[in-house]
Amino acid sequence: MNDHGLSYFEDYALGSTYECGSVSIDQASIIAFAKEFDPQPFHVDPVAAAAGPYGGLIASGWHTAALVMRLLVENYLAAESSLGSAGLDELRWPNPVRPGDTLRVRATVVESRRSVSKPDRGIVKTLVEAASTGGATVMRATAINFILVRPDPGA
């Protein structure tokens, strides 16, 4: 069970919103991630980035997504029930993440239904939103997760 008391599918109540904490991102980690996975000039080269489309270095969207995921694992999903994800809809990075930003993450249950084909689980859709220091939304997506239903104590 996590700090929000979320443990099994039944706990993810439609419309509920959960604050999932925050994470800071510095220039060194932006460059290190991007050198490995997304080596575009505006992610890896501060000088080129300053003259580029964003007027400075910005984080790879995949780095932002990975940091958001960490907060969801720690504060929203539960190890005893999370069965992984089918994917996400409408993943967006509306504003850039820059060195020194702190991201706050919030999760809202927007759909919840029991699986017909696999009755041990439900399908939860979650609006995931990340905001940076100034309040601008830096990531938004609807995640689709499979989550075990509470075990029958009589089983």
Add this chain to the structure above:
Amino acid sequence: MNDHGLSYFEDYALGSTYECGSVSIDQASIIAFAKEFDPQPFHVDPVAAAAGPYGGLIASGWHTAALVMRLLVENYLAAESSLGSAGLDELRWPNPVRPGDTLRVRATVVESRRSVSKPDRGIVKTLVEAASTGGATVMRATAINFILVRPDPGA
């Protein structure tokens, strides 16, 4: 210009498909990525994973996405014209990625239009598909990218 001759917006022809190379993934890198960003048991603990929903360790979907991105940067996007991405639609991980898998990535231009508000660029939508060693699709998404139009030589 990359190996496919893609340099500016005009080069991304609707319906064209580009093979973007391959990348292998081992257990150590799966665990290292997931410990940092997605520490769920089936991503970080081989013993727990063997008894878990996938019968063994699988890669975080975000790790798969990051590896796919690397191949897109190297073989599809062009440093002189890529302005970043608004996001992706229908990101899916239909099958798990396991240690030792090799992922092949393919990109198909599914939509291409000149920006009305910013005439220096176009918006390219790309169906991105990754297949694992056995041919199973392990990731699929439609990426939305901003790409500079070819500079006017008379300008």
